[in-house]
Amino acid sequence: MLLSQYLKYQTERNLYLGQNFSRHLVQKNITPEEVISIHKVALEEIQELGMTDTMIISLDFLTEFMIQYGLALREHKILVEQQESMNHEIELAAKVQNTMLRTKKPELDGVDIDFLSVPAGKMNGDYVYFQDDDSDFVGIGVADVVGKGIPAALCMSMVKNGLDTLGQASISPAYALDVLNRIVEKSVEDNMFISMFYGRYDNEESVFTYASAGHEPALYYCAREEKFYDLDESKGLLLGILPDVHYMESSIKLAKNDMIIIMTDGVTECRTENERFLSRQELIDMIYNVKDETPGDLAHSVFKALEKFQAFHQRDDFTLAVIKKVQ
Amino acid sequence: MDLTVNIKTQQDNSILGVISGEIDAHTAPKLREQLLAIDTKSTNKAVLDLAGVGYMDSTGIGVIVAFYKSVIADGGELTLIGLSPRLKRLFDITGLSGIIHVEEEA
Missing domain, CATH: 1.10.1240.30 (KaiA/RbsU domain)
Known part of the structure; x- marks a missing residue:
């Protein structure tokens, strides 16, 4: 018809x-x-x-x-x-990842600590961990698992369990990485690894001690000089490559308004649409422009600036954690 | 950008792999496949030329690490040559330049 x-x-x-x-x-x-x-x-x-x-x-x-x-x-x-x-x-x-790996920022007099972690996809390959108890210490770990998605998230819970087991905020950063490396090395495939920065802040002495397992160096902002320095004195191998690694740690004393900024390569490996990489100086300028904001606002502002830099096309998970001595 | 991998056995029985392009989550599986196909038992020296590699992300590092592990497991050694300053920094930060021999581009 x-x-x-x-x-x-x-x-x-x-x-x-x-x-x-x-x-x-x-x-x-x-x-x-x-x-x-x-x-x-x-x-x-x-x-x-x-x-x-x-x-x-x-x-x-x-x-x-x-x-x-x-x-x-x-x-x-x-x-x-x-x-x-x-x-x-x-x-x-x-959802399970969000619940299980939820991070609560620590409260400690005289120091303001905050972070922002935004995944590029649904699941986050970056992880921020705080080791917080009633002592004058606070521990902070920032980890980035190679790859994204579900395998990365499973790997992350291994890091969380390891750090939970270590359990004390006063623990030495180098020792924490030694232990985590052993746990990770036993359990991952040949092409998997984790980079991690672990720091411990001693509120009594105002000293920040840190160790790095193949992680992007953190930045130290010296308020008196208004200058940024790379915390790259204690470099160590990525977690999960070799069974027996001994990490080194270094310390730095913080004065009022000094900051430690820990990030993942989603920050430092940012690229524009035309494949131009963010330079270290550009990143420092971005942070300098908002240095007087609270750590939480600062992390958001840097994220916004980087979103613009890469034309709102986020390729990797973004994480930025800030420790600021306020008194 | 595409990735090309060219693997040859040299006269001294060492293996030279010339890689160019970007090594990221999209191209890493291809590189992994080609490197895994190399018989690391029949050689004791493998060299990867990365002079044509403009960018490598952590997935790329993963592939190199897996290849390194397979080479040393068979008693050989791995050298990376032609690294751009950016790649050299990546291998320094990750601590890998402490266990894998790396040479910057001339």
Whole structure:
């Protein structure tokens, strides 16, 4: 009926009716080859067309072709369904990650500590951990697991459990990394590793002690000189590469308004649309511009500035943690 | 940007792999596949030329580390040559230049 109408009057309305009908067929899971055979039967019924045998046979030929398209279509439908269920699972995993690895910032008189961690995808490959008890010490670990997604998140819970087991804020950063390295090395594949910066602040003495396992150097801001320095004196190997590694630690005394800024490579490896890397000086300038903000605001402001720098296309997980001596 | 990997066995039986392009999460699996195909048992020296590598992220480091582990497990040694200052810094920061021999580009 639709076809004979259209053959007589090629109006927009008749074409529109055809479109509606095809949508209906898609909904009913009618395959392309079935559509052609419906078309064929319709043509045969309209006698005034005088269909020749050759034309009819050519439609059979076309039907054979369409069978492959029909199979591809079914495959596509199954894939879409599978993807939906996988997305659902990833969302559940991300929720578990958020609950299990939730980080609470520590409260300590005289020092303001805050952080911001924004994943590029659904799951975060960066992790911030605070070791906080009733003592005058506070420990802070910033880790970046190679890769992203679920394997990274599973690796992260290993770091959390390790640090939970160590349990004391006064623990030596180098010792903490020694222990974590042993745990990680035993449990990861050859191409997995974690970079980690671990620092401990002694509030009584105003001394910050740190060790690094292959992590981006933290920045030290000296308020008196209004200058930034890289904390790169204690470099060590990434976690998970060799079984027995002994890390070194260094210390620095903080004065009022001095800051320690710990970040991951989502900050330092920022690139513009034209593949130009953020220079260390540009990063320092960004931080300098907002140095008088509270640590929480500072981290947000730097994130906003970096979003702009990379034209709002965040490629890697972003993490920035700030420790500021306020008294 | 695409990644090209060209692996040859030298006259002294050492292996030279010339890599160029970007090594990131997209291209790392390809590099991994090609490096894994190398028979590290039949050679005791492997050299990777990274002069054409403009960018490497942590996934790329992962591939290099896995290759390093497989080379030393078979008693060989790995050298990386032609590193740009940016790559050299990456290997210094990660502490890998302490265990893998690295040379900056001339």
